[in-house]
Amino acid sequence: QSVVTQPPSTSGTPGQRVSISCSGSSSNIGSNIVNWYQQFPGTAPKLLIYSNNQRPSGVPDRFSGSKSGTSASLAISGLQSEDEADYYCAAWDDNLNGYVFGTGTKVTVL
Amino acid sequence: MQLVESGGGLVQPGGSLRLSCAASSSAFSNYEMNWVRQAPGKGLEWISYINRSGRSPSYADSVMGRFTISRDNAKNALYLQMGSLRAEDTAVYYCTTGNRRQPLVLWGQGTLVTVSS
Numbered sequence: 001q002s003v004v005t006q007p008p009s010t011s012g013t014p015g016q017r018v019s020i021s022c023s024g025s026s027s028n029i030g031s032n033i034v035n036w037y038q039q040f041p042g043t044a045p046k047l048l049i050y051s052n053n054q055r056p057s058g059v060p061d062r063f064s065g066s067k068s069g070t071s072a073s074l075a076i077s078g079l080q081s082e083d084e085a086d087y088y089c090a091a092w093d094d095n096l097n098g099y100v101f102g103t104g105t106k107v108t109v110l
Numbered sequence: 111m112q113l114v115e116s117g118g119g120l121v122q123p124g125g126s127l128r129l130s131c132a133a134s135s136s137a138f139s140n141y142e143m144n145w146v147r148q149a150p151g152k153g154l155e156w157i158s159y160i161n162r163s164g165r166s167p168s169y170a171d172s173v174m175g176r177f178t179i180s181r182d183n184a185k186n187a188l189y190l191q192m193g194s195l196r197a198e199d200t201a202v203y204y205c206t207t208g209n210r211r212q213p214l215v216l217w218g219q220g221t222l223v224t225v226s227s
Contacts, residue, residue, distance in 0.1 A: 035213040037154070044204055044217040045154060051213075088154050092210040097168035099144065099156040099214065 004028060004102040006089060011108040012079045020105045022072040022089035028100050032092040034072040036065055039086045048087070049074060076107070084109045111135045111216060113205050118221030125195050125225070131188035131205030131218055139183040141216075142209040145190050147201035148220075155201075158190065159209070173199075195225045 004024040012018040022034065036049035047056055049065035052072065062078045072091075076083055089102035117129040131143070145158045157170045158179040167179045178191040188205050202222050208214035 032210060033213075037214075039154075044220055045214075046217075047213055047215050050215075056215075086153075090154075090156075090214065096156075096170070098159045098170065099146075099208070101146075101154040101156060104153040 004089060004091065004100050006087075006102040006105045008103070009106045009108065011110055012076075013110045014079055014081060016079045017075060017077045018079055018107060019076075020074045020087055020089075020107070022074070022102045024070050024072075024091060024100070024102075026070060027095045028070075028091040028093040029067065029072055029089075030070040031094055034065065034067050034089055034091045036063075036074045037088045037090060039088065045088065079107075079109055081109045083107060111137045111141075113207075113216055113218035115203060115205055115218040115221035118203065118223045120224045120226065121195055122227050123196060123225055126191070126193045127195065127223060129190040129192065129203055129205075129221060129223070131190075133186040133188070136186060138186040138188075141207040142212070143179075143181060143188045144206050144208055144214060145177075145179060145188075146204045146206055146214070147199075147223075148204070149198070149201040152201075160188070161209070192223070195223075197225050199223060200225050 033051045037045035038048045039045040052067040053065045093100040112134040159168045160179045176194045180189045202220040204220045205218045206214040207216040
């Protein structure tokens with residue numbers, strides 16, 4: 001089974017910039033678009049970034065995404081308390097013929 | 111379009127359960143669908159995909175041969191037939207739209223499946 005790796009956790013103070021890495025392989029991130037999801041406890045995930053770096057309507061511009069080769073990253077600039085949540089990257093995997101999610105990163109606002 | 115899952119509950123190991131995902135509009139037939147699950151305190155795991163016509167299903171290795179995805183576009187419904195259930199299948203199960211080129215955009219609220227004796 002394909003594995004996409006994220007750091008388990010990261011933290012920052014309000015106003016700081018934090019970044020989350022997402023490392024995959026040629027069959028997923030290397031071949032397909034990357035999407036990012038934000039999830040609060042007890043709720044369904046919400047699409048945060050799609051097509052590597054696009055924000056759906058309503059997502060603040062302090063969230064940004066990028067991709068290079070088999071890795072991607074999510075940046076949150078001007079961190080706010082309401083950004084404290086779990087974040088997952090995801091990409092279609094051509095070997096799996098399905099999605100593979102990153103291991104997830106918990107963002108804590110100190 | 112909104113999605114609402116149902117059918118979760120407590121089931122014994124080795125048992126079966128059928129989950130349903132009801133869509134609120136006939137636009138359902140235009141979407142390719144997936145099931146994603148999340149074990150308690152764990153991350154998201156994609157488990158199955160089906161195209162708009164109900165063909166070409168795919169499965170994660172963890173459920174291959176035990177779970178079957180299907181859909182009924184006339185009823186605006188997606189299903190997941192789960193068999194030979196194990197403790198490790200305990201999770202919240204979400205239905206969600208998306209395919210290789212489209213992100214998983216619309217999500218239901220999830221339904222909890224607990225496999226325990």
